[in-house]
Amino acid sequence: MSVSESGTHNADAVSPNVERDPVTGHPRPPRREFKARGSFVRRCEGCNLPELNCLCPYQVKAESHAQVWLLTHPLEHYKPTNTGRLIGDVLSQTQVFTWYRTAPDEQLLALLDDPRYAPFVIFPDDQPDYTDRVVSLAAVSDAKQSGRIPVYILLDGTWRQARRIFRKSPYLDELPVLPLRTERETRYRLRKPASRAHLCTAEVAIELLRQGGDTSAAAVLDDYFEVFNDSYAASRSYHKIDPPTAAMQRLAACRT
Numbered sequence: 001m002s003v004s005e006s007g008t009h010n011a012d013a014v015s016p017n018v019e020r021d022p023v024t025g026h027p028r029p030p031r032r033e034f035k036a037r038g039s040f041v042r043r044c045e046g047c048n049l050p051e052l053n054c055l056c057p058y059q060v061k062a063e064s065h066a067q068v069w070l071l072t073h074p075l076e077h078y079k080p081t082n083t084g085r086l087i088g089d090v091l092s093q094t095q096v097f098t099w100y101r102t103a104p105d106e107q108l109l110a111l112l113d114d115p116r117y118a119p120f121v122i123f124p125d126d127q128p129d130y131t132d133r134v135v136s137l138a139a140v141s142d143a144k145q146s147g148r149i150p151v152y153i154l155l156d157g158t159w160r161q162a163r164r165i166f167r168k169s170p171y172l173d174e175l176p177v178l179p180l181r182t183e184r185e186t187r188y189r190l191r192k193p194a195s196r197a198h199l200c201t202a203e204v205a206i207e208l209l210r211q212g213g214d215t216s217a218a219a220v221l222d223d224y225f226e227v228f229n230d231s232y233a234a235s236r237s238y239h240k241i242d243p244p245t246a247a248m249q250r251l252a253a254c255r256t
């Protein structure tokens, strides 16, 4: 990674006229992502999807034993196609932090020190230099049995951004690394994956929840992800989904 990233060493440097994040006060990236595609489309203020197929009627909360914390690359936050945000819509205990290389989030650091939680960084075990930190789902069960809340820390961004977050966040260096093992192929239709085996962020959460025993939460999130995926894709071709899909009907039934 160090070779391929040498040219972007100052990518996180802050220019003086940069906007600030109203929540964290951190510098904020330019919002060019909004203009990239569909900036003329009317979006719902509740779900940020095109109004034609709004997601709001299908928002359902679920309970899970494990929690998901997202460490999101700043360029990912403002993309309407981001699926990390779907996790928080379903699981209210989800925490979202913006990743800045030079300024770790203080609240995240405090939570990592909190003994109530057993955090795992979700990352592939394909590099030799951290094999001693790699664990399996058995470690998640052990954490549960010792009364701690398992936490899946997802690095939310492109694969390249996720690697950068993993490599350049010293506060993650002591945490166990949990690789997701799954046969699932991505169903995400809004961006072209490099490989069908590359799951989007919501899909990673779904599989972890399912494998970790939070099966009903996984099922709700899976339906919600599918509705997001279908709705967004349909709106891109100005098509209104009608009648509701099976996933839409299941979620709507949970709300009544």
Ligand SMILES: [Zn+2]
Pocket: 044, 045, 046, 047, 048, 049, 054, 055, 056, 057
């Ligand atoms: Zn909406």
